[in-house]
Amino acid sequence: MKNLANISFSGERFWTHFLAFSNIGALSQGGVERPFGSKEDLEARLYLQNACRAIGLEVQVDPIGNLWAVMPGTEKLSMIAVGSHHDSVPQGGRFDGALGVLTSLETLHALKEGGYKNRHPLALVSFTAEEPNPFNLSTMGSRTVAGRLTKDSLIRSRDWNGRPLQEAILAVGGNLELVEQARKTSNDLGAFLELHIEQGKRLERAQKPLAVVTGICGIHRLDVTVIGEANHAGTTMLADRHDAFLAASEIALAFEKSLLDEHRDDLVGTIGRFEIFPNAANIIPGSARFIVEIRASTVELMHRIASLFQKKAQAIAKRRGVQFNADVILDQAPEEMDKFLIAALEDVSTKLQIPYDRLFSMAGHDATHMASFTKAGMLFVPSIDGKSHCQDEESRFEDIVLAGQVMVDAIIQMDQTLDNNS
Amino acid sequence: MKNLANISFSGERFWTHFLAFSNIGALSQGGVERPFGSKEDLEARLYLQNACRAIGLEVQVDPIGNLWAVMPGTEKLSMIAVGSHHDSVPQGGRFDGALGVLTSLETLHALKEGGYKNRHPLALVSFTAEEPNPFNLSTMGSRTVAGRLTKDSLIRSRDWNGRPLQEAILAVGGNLELVEQARKTSNDLGAFLELHIEQGKRLERAQKPLAVVTGICGIHRLDVTVIGEANHAGTTMLADRHDAFLAASEIALAFEKSLLDEHRDDLVGTIGRFEIFPNAANIIPGSARFIVEIRASTVELMHRIASLFQKKAQAIAKRRGVQFNADVILDQAPEEMDKFLIAALEDVSTKLQIPYDRLFSMAGHDATHMASFTKAGMLFVPSIDGKSHCQDEESRFEDIVLAGQVMVDAIIQMDQTLDNNS
Numbered sequence: 001m002k003n004l005a006n007i008s009f010s011g012e013r014f015w016t017h018f019l020a021f022s023n024i025g026a027l028s029q030g031g032v033e034r035p036f037g038s039k040e041d042l043e044a045r046l047y048l049q050n051a052c053r054a055i056g057l058e059v060q061v062d063p064i065g066n067l068w069a070v071m072p073g074t075e076k077l078s079m080i081a082v083g084s085h086h087d088s089v090p091q092g093g094r095f096d097g098a099l100g101v102l103t104s105l106e107t108l109h110a111l112k113e114g115g116y117k118n119r120h121p122l123a124l125v126s127f128t129a130e131e132p133n134p135f136n137l138s139t140m141g142s143r144t145v146a147g148r149l150t151k152d153s154l155i156r157s158r159d160w161n162g163r164p165l166q167e168a169i170l171a172v173g174g175n176l177e178l179v180e181q182a183r184k185t186s187n188d189l190g191a192f193l194e195l196h197i198e199q200g201k202r203l204e205r206a207q208k209p210l211a212v213v214t215g216i217c218g219i220h221r222l223d224v225t226v227i228g229e230a231n232h233a234g235t236t237m238l239a240d241r242h243d244a245f246l247a248a249s250e251i252a253l254a255f256e257k258s259l260l261d262e263h264r265d266d267l268v269g270t271i272g273r274f275e276i277f278p279n280a281a282n283i284i285p286g287s288a289r290f291i292v293e294i295r296a297s298t299v300e301l302m303h304r305i306a307s308l309f310q311k312k313a314q315a316i317a318k319r320r321g322v323q324f325n326a327d328v329i330l331d332q333a334p335e336e337m338d339k340f341l342i343a344a345l346e347d348v349s350t351k352l353q354i355p356y357d358r359l360f361s362m363a364g365h366d367a368t369h370m371a372s373f374t375k376a377g378m379l380f381v382p383s384i385d386g387k388s389h390c391q392d393e394e395s396r397f398e399d400i401v402l403a404g405q406v407m408v409d410a411i412i413q414m415d416q417t418l419d420n421n422s
Numbered sequence: 423m424k425n426l427a428n429i430s431f432s433g434e435r436f437w438t439h440f441l442a443f444s445n446i447g448a449l450s451q452g453g454v455e456r457p458f459g460s461k462e463d464l465e466a467r468l469y470l471q472n473a474c475r476a477i478g479l480e481v482q483v484d485p486i487g488n489l490w491a492v493m494p495g496t497e498k499l500s501m502i503a504v505g506s507h508h509d510s511v512p513q514g515g516r517f518d519g520a521l522g523v524l525t526s527l528e529t530l531h532a533l534k535e536g537g538y539k540n541r542h543p544l545a546l547v548s549f550t551a552e553e554p555n556p557f558n559l560s561t562m563g564s565r566t567v568a569g570r571l572t573k574d575s576l577i578r579s580r581d582w583n584g585r586p587l588q589e590a591i592l593a594v595g596g597n598l599e600l601v602e603q604a605r606k607t608s609n610d611l612g613a614f615l616e617l618h619i620e621q622g623k624r625l626e627r628a629q630k631p632l633a634v635v636t637g638i639c640g641i642h643r644l645d646v647t648v649i650g651e652a653n654h655a656g657t658t659m660l661a662d663r664h665d666a667f668l669a670a671s672e673i674a675l676a677f678e679k680s681l682l683d684e685h686r687d688d689l690v691g692t693i694g695r696f697e698i699f700p701n702a703a704n705i706i707p708g709s710a711r712f713i714v715e716i717r718a719s720t721v722e723l724m725h726r727i728a729s730l731f732q733k734k735a736q737a738i739a740k741r742r743g744v745q746f747n748a749d750v751i752l753d754q755a756p757e758e759m760d761k762f763l764i765a766a767l768e769d770v771s772t773k774l775q776i777p778y779d780r781l782f783s784m785a786g787h788d789a790t791h792m793a794s795f796t797k798a799g800m801l802f803v804p805s806i807d808g809k810s811h812c813q814d815e816e817s818r819f820e821d822i823v824l825a826g827q828v829m830v831d832a833i834i835q836m837d838q839t840l841d842n843n844s
Binding site: 230245259271280291386 | 511512513554620623643652653655656657667675694700702706715717784785786809810811812
């Protein structure tokens with residue numbers, strides 16, 4: 001395969017690791033389940049540590065459990081890291097996260113094997129708990145590195161069964177008491193590059209094998225409660241009812257309409273979690289609780305939709321004689337990828353004659369949090385049929401190898417042109 | 423208090439039992455939770471058995487777990503039973519079911535204490551699983567007695583977690599293998615009388631302390647599944663979604679509109695149980711499952727609304743690219759109460775100078791199933807503010823005592839005038 005510095009990304013070597021890694025938490029229909037804190041999480045960490053040591057990297061586990069495997073540089077410069085996460089959603093696919101970690105492993109392996117003398121220290125990073133988990137803290141590792149989670153809030157965290165987060169963090173080799181030491185600045189980490197599956201259909205539709213990511217959407221989440229009046233489903237006349245479920249249904253459809261009315265590709269919204277109480281066939285629902293999620297390319301758009309939603313919901317609640325309440329539980333701003341890294345990725349792709357698209361990511365990633373304090377860039381490989389967060393998740397070997405080569409050559413270009421002192 | 427045969431219903435004795443019984447499964451806001459098969463269900467059964475034995479009744483548990491406590495008669499006649507059920511809805515009130523069982527206990531106690539020589543065997547009955555439960559079989563005990571549930575269907579029944587019904591039935595002292603022996607005919611059971619709370623506001627509005635029930639509504643229940651496509655809540659564009667929750671919301675509102683369009687007091691409908699899967703904030707709901715309930719005064723009206731609902735739901739499902747499926751899990755015809763028993767209850771109330779109303783019940787009751795094969799009658803006491811199936815459920819002591827006395831005197835009148843041989 002074409003390369004720019006006589007250092008070639010080995011698809012075969014990557015694939016051998018990928019198949020072995022996919023056995024960790026393997027499910028019957030081709031997917032994996034490696035939730036944060038599970039036995040499979042621990043097994044995946046051990047696999048990565050051994051694989052990194054086998055190619056001579058120095059393995060470190062930081063206090064939130066992030067795995068850093070370092071290849072020291074020849075000059076006193078800030079680190080350049082490549083990586084992603086190794087945990088998965090329940091009943092997830094093999095590619096989400098693992099692809100970025102294992103292509104990073106092969107990237108460093110190829111550089112080492114090719115005798116490349118890196119100026120900056122180079123590192124593979126695999127972040128702790130990127131996916132939603134029982135502690136309600138997704139992108140936990142990268143948010144901690146970015147200083148976006150406080151020690152106090154982490155120490156207070158428990159899962160739905162009351163298990164303290166510290167217990168899970170100690171098990172993966174971290175320690176919340178020292179968690180402030182996990183934080184990095186742009187002096188420590190000069191740049192971060194993440195390769196990930198697209199998780200949508202845009203590359204497939206554009207028939208491109210690669211995307212350079214321009215930015216990552218913001219995510220706004222509301223914890224909503226609708227309180228009506230539980231009552232007997234037979235003896236309460238229709239006119240006397242304050243049915244929380246019907247009110248919530250109308251609110252959900254009004255939310256959908258607000259989104260559709262915008263006619264935009266950089267805005268989506270979902271009610272993915274929903275429950276009613278007391279939830280019995282012959283009782284009029286007394287209350288409903290649900291999570292409203294809005295993702296958008298700008299803070300303005302995200303907040304405008306959130307505000308429109310609340311206004312419509314209040315009007316519906318008033319008309320139906322129920323109470324509506326919404327608490328903001330996440331308000332994560334969109335982040336642009338670094339212009340210098342975007343240019344390097346595009347330059348390398350062009351020289352390698354790989355057609356690429358520019359995409360704005362509607363999925364959140366660890367790179368969002370790296371972008372909040374240092375240069376961050378991302379590459380996407382296509383997801384077959386756009387499927388992700390399910391066992392059917394699939395990407396093509398040929399596309400992965402092209403992206404891997406872009407990563408190798410982009411790291412070399414970054415190493416040679418980035419020169420901020422550490 | 424006035425009575426017709428020098429046998430007085432003791433409000434004090436009833437109330438002592440009622441307060442003790444209300445402690446079983448007591449909740450913090452004054453209600454109770456005694457779902458079928460729970461520890462509280464077992465505790466309630468034990469309480470009733472001890473209380474019945476204490477006044478010399480012979481306690482029998484039939485193969486579906488119904489509790490029969492018998493006071494033998496002086497002649498070979500069919501049995502006259504009084505009773506209701508002791509289970510409750512989740513977060514229910516103290517009065518629903520328990521009131522009928524404990525007023526029946528006091529009725530038999532008063533007759534015994536007064537030295538009344540009953541011609542017919544008299545019995546207290548507390549039916550198994552009157553309320554909706556995880557096995558999707560409400561009025562399970564009375565339906566079995568009426569021969570309306572087959573042994574096969576009972577043995578096949580499992581709850582949503584896969585637990586076989588037989589396991590729960592064995593735990594309450596029954597046995598599905600013998601369930602056909604629980605069936606009764608009008609030769610076994612000559613009459614059944616149930617005292618219950620109204621669970622609506624009609625008596626309160628009419629300012630009457632008592633109602634003689636003329637009939638009980640039909641109930642039709644559908645177990646509905648909507649299957650869409652679970653996918654990533656960020657990367658799946660709005661136009662590509664098949665969101666099972668939004669489809670279900672639209673279906674629910676269409677159902678509500680069908681009901682409201684009829685402008686009738688003898689028709690209601692409710693979606694009281696609703697769940698989505700996989701139920702995670704960042705995954706588009708892949709499926710929804712819920713129970714649709716329709717109650718009406720005639721079979722024709724009930725079936726017309728069910729058919730209209732399915733037609734509308736199919737159209738919505740087609741438009742949204744999701745699958746809709748509905749299985750009928752209950753189709754219970756409306757039942758009229760027995761004219762002879764209505765006359766007896768009215769005659770006694772008139773003689774006791776208690777003002778009463780005649781009401782058609784929009785709540786289902788065990789009496790519905792008794793009415794399908796024998797003489798059945800019902801009395802309602804007012805529900806304060808019409809509240810029921812919630813912790814606020816409340817009835818007035820004075821009203822209960824009036825109804826209790828009507829029961830005592832009505833049983834005496836029935837015992838003396840009903841003379842069908844067993």
